[in-house]
Amino acid sequence: MYHPRDIIEAIAANLRTTRNPFGIPHFMVNRWWRKSGLTTGGDALLFTGLMYQFIPYIETSTAYLAKYEDSPLNAYLRYARYVPGYFSGLGLATITPGREKRKFDRILQDIVKLLKASGVDFGYRPELDRYSGILLYDLGDQEGFVRHARWLADRLRKAGVKKLITVDPHTTYALKELFPEYTGARFEVHPYFELLRLKGGNGRRTVALHDPCFYGRYLGLSDVPARALADLGIDCAPLDRSGAYTHCCGGPAESISPSLAVEVGRRRLDQLEATGAPIVAMCPICLGNLRKLGADVQDLSSVLAETLQ
Amino acid sequence: MTRLSPDFVEEMKRYSHDTALACFNCGTCTAICPLIDEHFPRRMIRYVQIGAKDRILENAPELWKCLHCGLCTQTCPREANPGEIILGLKRMVVAHWRKS
Ligand code: SF4
Ligand code: SF4
Numbered sequence: 402m403y404h405p406r407d408i409i410e411a412i413a414a415n416l417r418t419t420r421n422p423f424g425i426p427h428f429m430v431n432r433w434w435r436k437s438g439l440t441t442g443g444d445a446l447l448f449t450g451l452m453y454q455f456i457p458y459i460e461t462s463t464a465y466l467a468k469y470e471d472s473p474l475n476a477y478l479r480y481a482r483y484v485p486g487y488f489s490g491l492g493l494a495t496i497t498p499g500r501e502k503r504k505f506d507r508i509l510q511d512i513v514k515l516l517k518a519s520g521v522d523f524g525y526r527p528e529l530d531r532y533s534g535i536l537l538y539d540l541g542d543q544e545g546f547v548r549h550a551r552w553l554a555d556r557l558r559k560a561g562v563k564k565l566i567t568v569d570p571h572t573t574y575a576l577k578e579l580f581p582e583y584t585g586a587r588f589e590v591h592p593y594f595e596l597l598r599l600k601g602g603n604g605r606r607t608v609a610l611h612d613p614c615f616y617g618r619y620l621g622l623s624d625v626p627a628r629a630l631a632d633l634g635i636d637c638a639p640l641d642r643s644g645a646y647t648h649c650c651g652g653p654a655e656s657i658s659p660s661l662a663v664e665v666g667r668r669r670l671d672q673l674e675a676t677g678a679p680i681v682a683m684c685p686i687c688l689g690n691l692r693k694l695g696a697d698v699q700d701l702s703s704v705l706a707e708t709l710q
Numbered sequence: 711m712t713r714l715s716p717d718f719v720e721e722m723k724r725y726s727h728d729t730a731l732a733c734f735n736c737g738t739c740t741a742i743c744p745l746i747d748e749h750f751p752r753r754m755i756r757y758v759q760i761g762a763k764d765r766i767l768e769n770a771p772e773l774w775k776c777l778h779c780g781l782c783t784q785t786c787p788r789e790a791n792p793g794e795i796i797l798g799l800k801r802m803v804v805a806h807w808r809k810s
Contacts, residue, residue, distance in 0.1 A: 402775075404771060405773075405774035406804075539797075540774070540800065540804075541774075541797060541803065541804045543801045543804075614777075614779040614780055614781075618779070618780045618781070618784055619780055645784055646781070646784065646785075648744055649779035649781070651777065653778060653779070657774045658775065661745070661775060665744050665745065665777065669744075
């Protein structure tokens with residue numbers, strides 16, 4: 402286990418100086434939209450919060466962290482703020498494979514496809530699509546989180562944004578629940594699957610849908626993605642631990658203890674595998690952590706988008 | 711020996727909702743917690759109740775094992791909100807580290 406103080410201070414320093422928890426320049430992280438043909442207008446703004454884009458970097462960085470966990474070398478992390486290397490900055494950006502980045506970019510492109518096929522009127526403004534700060538909130542750096550959230554809320558307000566379409570549970574929770582409480586900014590926030598109006602599909606099948614804690618428990622939204630799947634002929638296999646009682650994927654532990662993330666994730670994976678159905682996740686953290694354990698996990702958006710072909 | 715701070719419950723109001731005193735130590739949170747630890751998070755809540763701030767600071771890194779998954783809060787029979795108390799303790803410890 403790493404000392405939480407070192408991890409928190411490294412992330413807080415990155416967020417303060419670059420507005421990015423890993424210290425990677427914005428234009429390098431957020432490139433998925435370039436060929437999407439999206440315009441800046443529309444009734445709602447697509448807001449990814451960059452979580453999907455971060456996963457390849459998190460994977461690279463935790464692979465290194467896991468190597469040195471509980472070894473004397475973990476003391477080096479204390480200097481990560483000054484040494485761009487495996488933990489942050491351009492060093493991390495360079496050692497993260499492009500193939501992995503493209504895999505996660507495709508998820509966002511699928512979400513765009515689904516929204517367009519549902520006739521949703523929306524636009525995208527890459528300069529406004531920034532990180533919500535949620536990791537600092539979860540780690541207990543309340544001061545750092547509130548400072549960053551106010552900065553972002555202010556930018557969105559000044560740009561006249563009223564309605565946001567989100568793509569992951571952590572950013573959705575931050576914008577829906579935390580921003581009103583800590584910044585006073587209230588936006589109309591919809592996870593993308595709430596807006597889908599698709600029917601049909603290409604034959605009935607069953608999947609094991611893993612509810613993330615923030616959708617299942619904190620926001621009580623599990624039945625919405627299940628309905629979007631059912632509308633396209635895809636059923637969800639019954640799971641003992643789902644909805645408000647869903648079991649965590651273990652991912653949130655990975656910055657402090659990669660081994661704990663594996664341990665908790667393994668327990669969740671056993672429950673999902675017991676259904677015998679293909680596993681589907683709808684959160685970048687869950688997707689990353691369950692895949693790291695060797696499971697073949699698809700994102701909800703990919704499963705839905707397959708039926709459009 | 712553990713030094714008790716009688717004002718600790720009051721101090722914690724700065725960091726999270728004031729729910730620790732509702733806890734009657736039943737251990738449901740510990741039984742359901744995906745960390746499968748013998749005492750977490752129940753013992754931390756107990757430390758808050760009795761004002762054992764020193765004990766919390768000594769064992770502080772343990773707080774960051776918590777995934778903030780909310781399962782304990784969902785199942786607590788007393789609505790003591792254990793998950794949010796743990797988050798509040800993280801905030802308290804971060805503030806303490808930054809001061810020292
Ligand atoms: S916090 Fe709730 S579940 Fe945990 S020991 Fe106290 S009363 Fe029981
Ligand atoms: S919120 Fe933390 S303490 Fe509560 S069940 Fe989840 S991991 Fe355990």
